[in-house]
Amino acid sequence: MTLKMRKNRSPQPPEPCLLTECMQVIAGAWAPNVIWSLRAGPRRFNELKADIPPVSSKVLSARLSELEERGVLLRHVRPTSPPSVEYELTGLGEELIPALEAIVEVGHKLKQLRGYEVASEAAE
Amino acid sequence: MTLKMRKNRSPQPPEPCLLTECMQVIAGAWAPNVIWSLRAGPRRFNELKADIPPVSSKVLSARLSELEERGVLLRHVRPTSPPSVEYELTGLGEELIPALEAIVEVGHKLKQLRGYEVASEAAE
DNA sequence: CAGCATCCCCAGGGATACTG
DNA sequence: CAGTATCCCTGGGGATGCTG
Numbered sequence: 001m002t003l004k005m006r007k008n009r010s011p012q013p014p015e016p017c018l019l020t021e022c023m024q025v026i027a028g029a030w031a032p033n034v035i036w037s038l039r040a041g042p043r044r045f046n047e048l049k050a051d052i053p054p055v056s057s058k059v060l061s062a063r064l065s066e067l068e069e070r071g072v073l074l075r076h077v078r079p080t081s082p083p084s085v086e087y088e089l090t091g092l093g094e095e096l097i098p099a100l101e102a103i104v105e106v107g108h109k110l111k112q113l114r115g116y117e118v119a120s121e122a123a124e
Numbered sequence: 125m126t127l128k129m130r131k132n133r134s135p136q137p138p139e140p141c142l143l144t145e146c147m148q149v150i151a152g153a154w155a156p157n158v159i160w161s162l163r164a165g166p167r168r169f170n171e172l173k174a175d176i177p178p179v180s181s182k183v184l185s186a187r188l189s190e191l192e193e194r195g196v197l198l199r200h201v202r203p204t205s206p207p208s209v210e211y212e213l214t215g216l217g218e219e220l221i222p223a224l225e226a227i228v229e230v231g232h233k234l235k236q237l238r239g240y241e242v243a244s245e246a247a248e
Numbered sequence: 249c250a251g252c253a254t255c256c257c258c259a260g261g262g263a264t265a266c267t268g
Numbered sequence: 269c270a271g272t273a274t275c276c277c278t279g280g281g282g283a284t285g286c287t288g
Contacts, residue, residue, distance in 0.1 A: 022231025
């Protein structure tokens with residue numbers, strides 16, 4: 001989802017590209033997982049890393065930075081002896097939860113359908 | 125969002141990766157736009173292409189195939205003289221609309237928070 | 249009209265190693 | 269603990285051209 005987007009010199013902002021722009025909020029392979037992991041409350045770096053096993057520190061760190069910069073989550077540094085950092089969703093970030101849940105639900109249903117028959121719901 | 129996912133040999137399916145799997149439903153840079161364009165009803169290939177100017181035929185076609193295969197949309201071929209194909213969301217596909225809307229809304233709010241340079245339209 | 253085929257590119261991500 | 273720094277590699281996507 002990179003979208004090299006040359007110049008995007010559109011007279012009127014075309015709606016679909018607006019969508020694409022907004023989708024950047026959850027851009028990055030693991031961004032949705034981060035949000036998902038934070039939906040139950042604040043978590044620390046290594047907790048997130050443990051929540052999302054396949055993610056590397058580098059990428060996790062990159063995603064967290066982006067999401068913070070975008071205003072999806074907050075970073076709290078606690079000046080403890082071993083450094084400890086907590087990440088927490090902002091209010092806007094929490095608004096993404098229902099969206100992710102919806103997608104997950106559709107994803108599940110879709111997977112089940114593909115086991116049986118897809119064309120059943122064709123009409124309607 | 126490729127997620128090379130070696131083997132995914134996880135004892136218990138970790139939830140976040142389940143999310144990742146579900147997110148694949150709208151994987152691909154322009155998939156959300158396709159769904160978005162179809163939310164108002166069936167549309168034809170070139171209409172979609174016009175709706176989403178930056179997308180190429182190749183990619184649009186690829187996305188449409190994927191989305192069809194996943195059960196998000198249906199493909200109707202009408203045997204007219206010049207071939208004419210209509211794409212239409214399935215019921216499950218329509219369930220994604222609210223999710224996209226939520227993301228778009230958050231995206232907007234986020235952009236406004238980050239400064240008002242966003243919609244700096246022609247200063248009338 | 250609707251769409252493949254081809255070629256190319258590069259940003260995002262994996263792996264590994266290192267640090268304050 | 270919580271990240272950076274490097275290197276490499278993959279595949280999704282852009283551009284262009286051609287077909288039924």
